[in-house]
Amino acid sequence: MxxxxxxxxxxxxxxxxxxxxxxxxxxxxxxxxxxxxxxxxxxxxxxxxxxxxxxxxxxxxxxxxxxxxxxxxxxxxxxxxxxxxxxxxxxxxxxxxxxxxxxxxxxxxxxxxxxxxxxxxxxxxxxxxxxxxxxxxxxxxxxxxxxxxxxxxxxxxxxxxxxxxxxxxxxxxxxxxxxxxxxxxxxxxxxxxxxxxxxxxxxxxxxxxxxxxxxQPAVASRFDRLSTTQRMVTWWCFGLGAIPLVPQGILAAVFVSDDMLRHSWFLATYMPAGLRYPVAAGFVLLGLAMYGLGLWMIRPRPSP
Structure with a gap:
């Protein structure tokens, strides 16, 4: 294994x-x-x-x-x-x-x-x-x-x-x-x-x-009580949050700092000079927000 x-x-x-x-x-x-x-x-x-x-x-x-x-x-x-x-x-x-x-x-x-x-x-x-x-x-x-x-x-x-x-x-x-x-x-x-x-x-x-x-825990997850739409949003947040956070955010900023421009699918590397770091930072914030939203939606609360 x-x-x-x-x-x-x-x-x-x-x-x-x-x-x-x-x-x-x-x-x-x-x-x-x-x-x-x-x-x-x-x-x-x-x-x-x-x-x-x-x-x-x-x-x-x-x-x-x-x-x-x-x-x-x-x-x-x-x-x-x-x-x-x-x-x-x-x-x-x-x-x-x-x-x-x-x-x-x-x-x-x-x-x-x-x-x-x-x-x-x-x-x-x-x-x-x-x-x-x-x-x-x-x-x-x-x-x-x-x-x-x-x-x-x-x-x-x-x-x-x-x-x-x-x-x-x-x-x-x-x-x-x-x-x-x-x-x-x-x-x-x-x-x-x-x-x-x-x-x-x-x-x-x-x-x-x-x-x-x-x-049986003292607190219960909200996931089982979420609607179908809310569950889908939660899974999308956890499943796709790493994409804006790591490749489009962190790695793109690294590439911009090394003057690696117009490469592959890293959007920030295609931006004008003044927008490259802000775009990368925006993706980092988006990734963090997606993970934060997912955690907030399934946050534990006292059992009724």
């Missing part, structure tokens, strides 16, 4: 970065490494649920640091692949070295922190490995739950690279140090939150994985 997840993320990153070569543009190649990390995090978002009821081993071992072990294992498996992709593809284009190295360090740490955190807070009950069919990627009967959970790290992991990218645009190589710092803080801080959640709710999570039934 882990090998299939890694292979899918690798294939996606290479294809996504290489597609613009069809129109003669190689500007996406250096970002294959960070893209691979983001997709690998999405594939591993249900890390605990995918392991089934094996959590009892950790719960019965006093002092076991399960979250830190998983973070180290995930980084050990993903970092070499991401590093090779980044170095090889950036060497082909000749840069931008500070930006891609800063992004890689930041998103690696962000992903290593977010994967266990998302998994313990949004766990989708999985089928125990010895009871699964031949498809190694079908780890649960709740396909919609897995799909929804995978969307979350696509946006959140990308956002962890934003501070380092902004520093690179302003101060150059100093952004790499910022990327390393923010990545380390994400690994430590988000991992600490996941550890506390696992320590406090471990038996409940194990029961959820064993029975597939969630205990």
């Amino acid at each position: 882990r090998n299939h997840q890694l292979t899918f993320a690798l294939s996606y990153a290479v294809c996504f970065a290489a597609v613009p070569l069809v129109v003669g543009w190689n500007g996406m190649l250096p970002y294959a490494g960070p893209i691979f990390v983001v997709m690998a995090a999405a594939m591993a978002a249900n890390q605990y649920g995918a392991d089934g009821t094996a959590l009892w081993l950790t719960l019965m071992t006093p002092g076991a640091s399960d979250v830190r072990g998983r973070q180290l294992a995930w980084l050990t498996a993903q970092t070499p692949v991401a590093a090779v992709l980044t170095v090889a593809f950036t060497a082909i284009t000749g840069g931008p070295w500070p930006l891609v190295l800063a992004l890689l360090a930041a998103v690696l740490g962000g992903a290593a922190g977010l994967v266990p955190l998302i998994s313990v807070y949004g766990l989708v009950p999985g089928t125990d490995p010895h009871r699964r069919a031949g498809n190694p990627l079908r780890t649960s009967e709740d396909d919609s739950g897995l799909t929804g959970l995978a969307y979350l790290p696509l946006a959140l992991v990308a956002l962890t690279g934003l501070p380092a990218a902004l520093v690179v645009l302003r101060y150059g190589w100093a952004g790499v140090a910022v990327g390393v710092l923010t990545g380390a803080l994400c690994v430590w801080g988000l991992g600490l939150l996941a550890e506390r959640r696992l320590r406090a709710q471990g038996p409940e999570l194990l029961d959820l994985m064993r029975t597939g039934r969630r205990q």
